[in-house]
Amino acid sequence: MFCNQCEQTAKGTGCTVSGVCGKKPEVAALQDLLIYAVKGLSIYANEGRQKGVVNQEVNRFTTKALFTTLTNVNFDPKRFQEYINYCVELTTGIKDEISAAGGIVDFSDPASKLKPAAEMEGLIKQGEELGLPVDHGAGEDIKSLQLTTLFGIKGVAAYAHHAELLGQEDDRVYAYIHQALSAMGDRNLGLEDWVGFALKCGEVNLIAMELLDKANTVKYGQPVPTEVPLGHKKGKCILVSGHDLKDLEALLQQTEGKGINIYTHGEMLPTHGYPELKKYGHFYGHYGTAWQNQKNEFADFPGSIVMTTNCIQKPKDSYLESIFTVGTVGWPGLNHIENEDFTPAIEKALKMPGFSQDEDKGSVLVGFGHNAVLGVADKVIEAVKNGDIKHFFLVGGCDGAKPGRSYYTEFVEKAPDNTIILTLACGKFRFFDKKLGDIGGIPRLLDMGQCNDAYSAIKVATALAGAFDCGINDLPLSMVLSWYEQKACAILLTLLHLNVKNIRLGPSLPAFVTPNVLDVLVKNFNIQPIKTADEDLAELLA
Numbered sequence: 001m002f003c004n005q006c007e008q009t010a011k012g013t014g015c016t017v018s019g020v021c022g023k024k025p026e027v028a029a030l031q032d033l034l035i036y037a038v039k040g041l042s043i044y045a046n047e048g049r050q051k052g053v054v055n056q057e058v059n060r061f062t063t064k065a066l067f068t069t070l071t072n073v074n075f076d077p078k079r080f081q082e083y084i085n086y087c088v089e090l091t092t093g094i095k096d097e098i099s100a101a102g103g104i105v106d107f108s109d110p111a112s113k114l115k116p117a118a119e120m121e122g123l124i125k126q127g128e129e130l131g132l133p134v135d136h137g138a139g140e141d142i143k144s145l146q147l148t149t150l151f152g153i154k155g156v157a158a159y160a161h162h163a164e165l166l167g168q169e170d171d172r173v174y175a176y177i178h179q180a181l182s183a184m185g186d187r188n189l190g191l192e193d194w195v196g197f198a199l200k201c202g203e204v205n206l207i208a209m210e211l212l213d214k215a216n217t218v219k220y221g222q223p224v225p226t227e228v229p230l231g232h233k234k235g236k237c238i239l240v241s242g243h244d245l246k247d248l249e250a251l252l253q254q255t256e257g258k259g260i261n262i263y264t265h266g267e268m269l270p271t272h273g274y275p276e277l278k279k280y281g282h283f284y285g286h287y288g289t290a291w292q293n294q295k296n297e298f299a300d301f302p303g304s305i306v307m308t309t310n311c312i313q314k315p316k317d318s319y320l321e322s323i324f325t326v327g328t329v330g331w332p333g334l335n336h337i338e339n340e341d342f343t344p345a346i347e348k349a350l351k352m353p354g355f356s357q358d359e360d361k362g363s364v365l366v367g368f369g370h371n372a373v374l375g376v377a378d379k380v381i382e383a384v385k386n387g388d389i390k391h392f393f394l395v396g397g398c399d400g401a402k403p404g405r406s407y408y409t410e411f412v413e414k415a416p417d418n419t420i421i422l423t424l425a426c427g428k429f430r431f432f433d434k435k436l437g438d439i440g441g442i443p444r445l446l447d448m449g450q451c452n453d454a455y456s457a458i459k460v461a462t463a464l465a466g467a468f469d470c471g472i473n474d475l476p477l478s479m480v481l482s483w484y485e486q487k488a489c490a491i492l493l494t495l496l497h498l499n500v501k502n503i504r505l506g507p508s509l510p511a512f513v514t515p516n517v518l519d520v521l522v523k524n525f526n527i528q529p530i531k532t533a534d535e536d537l538a539e540l541l542a
Contacts, residue, residue: 001015001016001028002014002028003015004510005071005486005512006021006071007507008400021071022072024075025128026077026124030077030124031080033123034065034084035066035133035150037065037087037088037091037114038062038066039182041087042062042181043181044095044098045182048103053098053103055090059169059171060161061090062157062178063161063174063177064161067157071485073330074330081120088115091112109182132147133181134184141191141516142190142194144512144513144517145194146184147512152205153490155485156173156177158486160177160212162243163208163211163212163214168218169211172207173204176200177204180197180201199497202495202497202498203494209452213370216245220249220277221275222275222371223274223369228264228286228364229362230433231360232284232287232355234355237260237354238260238261238263238305239265239303239306240268240308241266241268241305241306241307243309244308244326247308248277252283255346258346260349262283265288268286269447270366270450270453272286272367273366273367273449287301306337307324307325307326308326308327309327320334322348324342365447367447368448368449369448370457370459373456373460374460374463376442379442380464381464381467383439384468384476389420389442389476390418390419392475392476393412393477394424395427395428395480396424396427396481397481397484397491398451399425400484403507407506408480419444422457423448424448424449425453428447432445451491458498464477479500480540481506489510496521501527
């Protein structure tokens, strides 16, 4: 196997024996084969659009399939076998539609002619032989940009899939994904072409994040500042981890009146700020952090656990029976919830001991999405003009277990008292419970939400730039980001598309970015790897 899509890739180059995340070589091969199959499907979907053939099942499957290949989403070989076979079935169907519309149905690209092996062993061998559908014979810089685009597309697919589940879609997203995937490996495309595809990925990701923001807020209301308990109440319990609001809502509905308290974990913390979710009386608080200690946290949790998206590494065997996965998520040995019927997870929770007593561990504030922050924009602007607020830092992104992430805790702790910390995504769990005080009633630590809520940060930055009649890069605003997986790649490409400069990125740089590509990023956007908290604060505040 070879996998270099996440920040914790082995030796900073690539996982070759087994994934640091716990992914086995056979799963890596099946994921590569699924992406290869989706490329074949994309070739026809891209041609179909030229002839007015747009198949919504093809569109939706494309994002769902790509989502399953993100870091820590799905490690179940049987489900990948199902996805690969269904992908080829869809390809045959849309091929017939295109033929009837007078389009091209014979392509030289071998991905368009994939015939999956009948048995698992054969599929794994195919995946090992074919690998990812990039041009392996191209120069390293072009290959680097193709991988950057591909991994960014995976992030776009995740956000688009979540939005689609709540009824929000935009064919521009599907069209770009199909166009870009069908171009993978095209030797007629040069370096500038792939720079264009990568930046276009950032543009399309902005559309996808806007769709998801609309999907969440139309369905569940605009987030409002909300105090969330970090302790627990005596009684039965279920812990929900991941990102998906629709799954959380279904679980809240099905547990109402059953004497079970629902707790969030990881990126589900911001869901407490949504009015239509916080109205449930048994939606109590937040348990644990994100990556750092999550295995021990899960092992100690006295109820069942529901995983809605990627956010844990391989669970310990000792508590597999208490974990339930939903949707695209899957690991061998875990229970899977079908059709959003959470009965098995509920029954398991009722059999488990639950918490024996109440425990108060304090609380944190969430709910500072763009609507809430812009609602007090006049106070923020006045504070900046008066000199009460000197600088804004957006400190957020992915968390991870690799050493070096304590930098983000130290950075926030050392940021001067006249600065505001905006944060989002699971990276905030390095400092989310720090008591930083306020500036004129404005909390110094503002939790803007999940990783997809980078859209909120962009809206706030754009509004402030408009208020001060300047560009985003002229604001007293610095972005200090951590990354782990492919959604972070998509967000970074969005920031580059918006020409945001001077980003600090860490804890290490992507293994798939070559020195020449990095040099371009530094020259054009002044992206820099993080140094020490003291050094970066001194430079950013100079």
